[in-house]
Structures are given as structure tokens and as C-alpha cells.
Amino acid sequence: MEDIIIIGAGVSSIFFANKLVQENNNLSIRIIDKGKPLRERNCGLDKGLSCTCGEDCSKYIGYAGLGKSEGKFNYTNDFGGDLGSRIGGEKTLKLMKEVDRTLQRYGADSIERYSTKNKLLAAKAEKNGLEVLSAEVRHLGTKVAVDVFQELYETLKKHIHFTFETNIISIHPKAHSFFIETDKGNFCSKQVIIGTGKSGGKWLKKQMHELGLKTGETRLDMGLRIEMREDQLDSILKETFETKLRCRGEGYEATTYCMNPRGRVIRKFQNGLVMPDGQNKNEEKTESGNLNFTLFVPRYFSSYDKAMQTAQRIIGGINQDNGRIIIQRLGDFYANRPSSELSPNLIRPSLEAEPGNLVDEIPDLYLRAVLE
Structure with a gap:
């Protein structure tokens, strides 16, 4: 029996798991993902060739998810979603700073953060009916992003069980727990967190229907x-x-x-x-x-x-x-x-x-x- 099972090993799941470990390293945590470990995520697209992966492309699916693509982190409420409207702009920016500190701890400090703010350009744009959206940016690039997420993985695997290349067939709520059926065996957990991202949309739709959840x-x-x-x-x-x-x-x-x-x-x-x-x-x-x-x-x-x-x-x-x-x-x-x-x-x-x-x-x- 796990304390927590996290479905999906993308960026959001990784930072969530890291936060859990920091707060209580006695928790039993498992992350399940249908993709591969980071070092095994190889696709012809990475070399300018054609994709040879099929529907589950390793360029986008697996440990670190799209975080591998070019490692671009925008810290702003101007664009990128509406989290600020849900939990407050200041709290959102505070969490983004926490993410950036974590990245730096695992090697991202080799790439300097920069700002896109430009008052003169913003004023000029406004005169022409445009709005400039700005952010603090740490743009790692693929190589550094892979190194950073691999270092984070080396730390997390000391505290977390990772189960890769595994498809979840069903999730069944039971008394105070969940029974998870997969094509690589079955698991039980007190809590389940789902962070499958866009690539898991079809799967999530089916699970939400069976669990009686609404979007x-x-x-x-x-x-x-x-x-x-x-x-x-x-x-x-x-x-x-x-x-x-x-x-x-x-x-x-x-x-x-x-x-x-x-x-x-x-x-x-x-x-x-x-x-x-x-x-x-x-x-x-x-x-x-x-x-x-x-x-x-x-x-x-x-x-x-x-x-x-x-x-x-x-x-x-x-x-x-x-x-x-x-x-x-x-x-x-x-x-x-x-x-x-x-x-x-x-x-x-x-x-x-x-x-x-x-x-x-x-x-x-x-x-x-x-x-x-």
C-alpha cells in the first residue's frame, strides 16, 4: 500500500513529488508513467529525422515530459494559463520563485535568468493597439534541461518508486484507498494524484467518466x-x-x-x-x-x-x-x-x-x- 500514487511523470508531477519529499521523506510515493526514463527518451525528431515512436512520441512523453523540449520557464501572470485568477497573483509568483530555486539547486544556475520587460516598447506598442506581455525567463535549452531533470531524478529515486512504460487500465475507489490496475501489475494507494498533461487527455476523459468526475x-x-x-x-x-x-x-x-x-x-x-x-x-x-x-x-x-x-x-x-x-x-x-x-x-x-x-x-x- 502506497501513501500516494502520482499518475504522470511530467514537470508538474516532478515538482509536486519533490515538494512532498521535502516536507515528509517518510511517505511511500510511487510515480507511474506510460513513457520512458529521461535518458531513454530518444526520437528521430531530436536529430532532425522522422518520428519513429508511434502515437506515444518519446520527444513529448516520459519523465520530465515537455520539460525536455527546450527547458523554457516563464515566470509571469501575463500569459501561460490562469492559475493567478484561481489562487491569487502574488501566491502564483511566489510558487514560481520556488520552482526556480529548485531548478537552480540542480544545475539551472549555469543559465542566467533574464527579463523581457521593456517600458519603451510597451509604450510604443500601446500607441499601436498592442499589449506587450512580459516575464522573467530562465531558458535552459534542451541539453541543460535534460541534465537538470536527470539530477532531480537521481535525488527523487532515493525516496520514490518510479514505474515507467506502464499503462493504467482502471482506477477503482475503495474504502479509504484506491485500487489501480495496470498492464504491469496492480497497486493500492491511500491517495491518487493525476498529472497526465495534454498527452493523457483521452485516457483522463475515460477515467473521469468512470469515476463520476466532471470537467x-x-x-x-x-x-x-x-x-x-x-x-x-x-x-x-x-x-x-x-x-x-x-x-x-x-x-x-x-x-x-x-x-x-x-x-x-x-x-x-x-x-x-x-x-x-x-x-x-x-x-x-x-x-x-x-x-x-x-x-x-x-x-x-x-x-x-x-x-x-x-x-x-x-x-x-x-x-x-x-x-x-x-x-x-x-x-x-x-x-x-x-x-x-x-x-x-x-x-x-x-x-x-x-x-x-x-x-x-x-x-x-x-x-x-x-x-x-
């Missing part, structure tokens, strides 16, 4: 990945590595996100979908002459199911069951015509994709945000 409103961020000339935004990037801008239009607000000067666009595999994602220029063999970022438009749905159905319908429709991603030149976008030949374009795309016409594949809301 609240779900936010879904989708948008276009934009690629442009590397020096085109020098006027706003000259003092900060990344600037997040929010603009508001009729019926929407849009935010720039994941800005990568001289980075590349890569394929991201998640929930059975394939999407364009940005990669930092500091990642091995990824530097390009372009800048890329995403323009996200959040929408709210009454349930997780409805949000995921929308994502599946739009992104899945583009993928056409073969990983298809479409690309369009800005001039063709303005002219509402498909891009048929990209070779004359001044911007050489860093990701090979199929030329097409966005208006035929993507809802107007996301296109209007880009145009405006």
Missing part, C-alpha cells in the same frame, strides 16, 4: 506558425530574446508565442496529430536565416471533449491521415490563391510542407487574426 470549461489555443525574414522584427527584438505581443480584434484576442530568431520549424506529434512547431536556434543544427513564431487565438469550450473534437476536426482535416502540413506565401494569402511554386519566394521555408490555400482549410477566425 470544467476548457481553453484551446490554436493558430498559425509564421516564418519571416530573420531581421524583420529587429526593432522589437534588439533588447530581448523574445517579445510576446497581444492584439485584440472583434470577437478574439491573439498572442504571439514561441518566437525563434534564426530557429527552424519542425514537426510536432501529439494526440495523433501533426503540427508545425518552433525550435530554438541554440538547438543542435537548427539555425536558419528566418524567424518563426505562432499567433495563438484562444477559444473556450464547455468541455474538454468539445475542445478536442474541434482540434481533431481542423488539424486532423489538414493532416489527412498522412501527416500533411500546408504552407502558403503571404502574397498568395492576401490574394486568396494557393501557393503552387515556392521557389521564387525570398523566404526559404525551414520545414518541407505542401503548398496550399489556408482559406480552404482553416476557420476564418484564425486567418482574420493573422491578417489584422
Whole structure:
């Protein structure tokens, strides 16, 4: 019988487990994850090749979850979720500082933290109807992030049982405990914490139904990945590595996100979908002459199911069951015509994709945000 079982070994679960150990190292704790230990998480995508993992891609699933991808920690209430509205802005920032102290204790202090605050830029943006979102940032990069999380793992495994590459079949509440059935044996625990992240969404939906739990409103961020000339935004990037801008239009607000000067666009595999994602220029063999970022438009749905159905319908429709991603030149976008030949374009795309016409594949809301 365990005192606590944590389902999922992503970043949130790791920091939660670390806090438990700090407060009471006599607790019996087990973490169960369907992915692999950090040092065994290898995917062709890490080397610029194709994913060979199947649906459960090791680039995104396993110990440390997405914390491995580029190790970027934004400490702010301006963006990244609504925790501040739930527990208070000051308490949220206090917890973020605690996270940062933990990271430093395991080697993150080799990378300096920086601020994206810029009063002059904020004033200029306001005059043009934009809002600058700022944060304190510790951007570790993949290599340092892996080293930090591995050091944390070496400490945690002295106090915690880890069970990897294990699928949980069912969770059954019993008197003052839970019976957990898996494909690698069964476990009992006094308490269960679920931290499966987005990759565990389908599994969680099934478990919540069987446990009689209900979901609240779900936010879904989708948008276009934009690629442009590397020096085109020098006027706003000259003092900060990344600037997040929010603009508001009729019926929407849009935010720039994941800005990568001289980075590349890569394929991201998640929930059975394939999407364009940005990669930092500091990642091995990824530097390009372009800048890329995403323009996200959040929408709210009454349930997780409805949000995921929308994502599946739009992104899945583009993928056409073969990983298809479409690309369009800005001039063709303005002219509402498909891009048929990209070779004359001044911007050489860093990701090979199929030329097409966005208006035929993507809802107007996301296109209007880009145009405006």
C-alpha cells in the first residue's frame, strides 16, 4: 500500500513529488508513467529525422515530459494559463520563485535568468493597439534541461518508486484507498494524484467518466506558425530574446508565442496529430536565416471533449491521415490563391510542407487574426 500514487511523470508531477519529499521523506510515493526514463527518451525528431515512436512520441512523453523540449520557464501572470485568477497573483509568483530555486539547486544556475520587460516598447506598442506581455525567463535549452531533470531524478529515486512504460487500465475507489490496475501489475494507494498533461487527455476523459468526475470549461489555443525574414522584427527584438505581443480584434484576442530568431520549424506529434512547431536556434543544427513564431487565438469550450473534437476536426482535416502540413506565401494569402511554386519566394521555408490555400482549410477566425 502506497501513501500516494502520482499518475504522470511530467514537470508538474516532478515538482509536486519533490515538494512532498521535502516536507515528509517518510511517505511511500510511487510515480507511474506510460513513457520512458529521461535518458531513454530518444526520437528521430531530436536529430532532425522522422518520428519513429508511434502515437506515444518519446520527444513529448516520459519523465520530465515537455520539460525536455527546450527547458523554457516563464515566470509571469501575463500569459501561460490562469492559475493567478484561481489562487491569487502574488501566491502564483511566489510558487514560481520556488520552482526556480529548485531548478537552480540542480544545475539551472549555469543559465542566467533574464527579463523581457521593456517600458519603451510597451509604450510604443500601446500607441499601436498592442499589449506587450512580459516575464522573467530562465531558458535552459534542451541539453541543460535534460541534465537538470536527470539530477532531480537521481535525488527523487532515493525516496520514490518510479514505474515507467506502464499503462493504467482502471482506477477503482475503495474504502479509504484506491485500487489501480495496470498492464504491469496492480497497486493500492491511500491517495491518487493525476498529472497526465495534454498527452493523457483521452485516457483522463475515460477515467473521469468512470469515476463520476466532471470537467470544467476548457481553453484551446490554436493558430498559425509564421516564418519571416530573420531581421524583420529587429526593432522589437534588439533588447530581448523574445517579445510576446497581444492584439485584440472583434470577437478574439491573439498572442504571439514561441518566437525563434534564426530557429527552424519542425514537426510536432501529439494526440495523433501533426503540427508545425518552433525550435530554438541554440538547438543542435537548427539555425536558419528566418524567424518563426505562432499567433495563438484562444477559444473556450464547455468541455474538454468539445475542445478536442474541434482540434481533431481542423488539424486532423489538414493532416489527412498522412501527416500533411500546408504552407502558403503571404502574397498568395492576401490574394486568396494557393501557393503552387515556392521557389521564387525570398523566404526559404525551414520545414518541407505542401503548398496550399489556408482559406480552404482553416476557420476564418484564425486567418482574420493573422491578417489584422
